[in-house]
């Protein structure tokens with residue numbers, strides 16, 4: 514019998530029930546494993562080559578992504594693996610200008626000097642930028658502006674141009690969007706965010722279809738040593754069981770906050786794909802099954818944004834998103850995104866909706 518994702522996450526990657534055994538076996542801490550004779554005689558030889566705690570979590574994620582999953586030490590380790598296994602001197606990569614700043618920096622600081630042409634293009638020019646490219650890299654919804662792209666359309670344009678498509682799915686995650694089903698060749702997700710969900714670790718993965726696409730990434734991970742720790746893999750796997758309920762509450766809170774913010778005339782530029790008036794709403798409804806926990810808005814000036822962040826009791830000022838606590842930051846403090854001084858990215862957590870809305874309202878009035 515097939516079940517919804519929200520049911521499958523509860524047991525995903527857990528072994529068959531076995532009398533007296535734990536539901537999810539604990540992390541396997543090992544450098545080397547006992548290994549007598551030939552290397553091929555054992556699945557586990559040395560943790561840089563593979564570890565049972567990663568394998569179990571990868572199996573759980575593969576079930577959700579309906580593909581192969583390769584787990585990495587962080588989202589950026591996964592991004593680096595993808596870029597470096599796909600591109601070589603003379604290759605061309607077209608990158609969404611609004612994508613995560615470290616991905617842009619990685620491409621510009623480390624690939625460009627090694628002979629890769631890096632084309633940064635705004636959302637509406639990506640279709641043109643991919644002409645003659647080997648790889649198209651996009652995020653939807655994008656971080657930080659929350660623009661929504663038609664993934665099927667762009668993946669189709671990339672395929673016609675002979676390029677592979679990578680979708681950074683970190684803001685939506687595997688429960689709310691399945692880029693492989695929309696035509697992407699690779700999906701990158703920072704599991705640091707909603708997947709682990711408790712702001713206590715850094716982890717990432719790539720999903721793809723077919724062993725021949727996954728193997729170069731596994732080889733890269735082994736050779737570059739971009740490996741996840743067994744404890745991080747286990748902790749994030751443990752959090753997976755509550756992913757659907759955390760997202761449900763976080764998304765309901767995000768919608769309530771977006772409605773509050775959009776209704777105020779002292780807040781501008783509110784973006785949340787779940788708002789019927791949002792420019793990305795129609796496409797988001799087609800390609801996402803939930804709108805997520807992130808809301809962005811502009812308080813007009815740096816001072817007001819800082820006052821808001823200082824006044825809110827239930828909004829913790831921090832970077833990142835996807836945790837059980839509501840967090841927010843004035844994005845421009847990082848320098849590197851094309852957003853206004855008063856631009857705030859807020860990630861709604863699992864607090865009671867009424868408490869959170871009242872707190873944000875009070876902080877806006879401060």
Ligand SMILES: Cc1ncc(COP(=O)(O)O)c(C=O)c1O
Pocket residue numbers: 587588589590613652656681683684702703704705715716717833
């Ligand atoms: C959209 C997006 N992609 C990738 C990353 C990188 O992930 P990590 O911090 O796990 O390396 C981030 C981190 O904030 C992100 O927001």
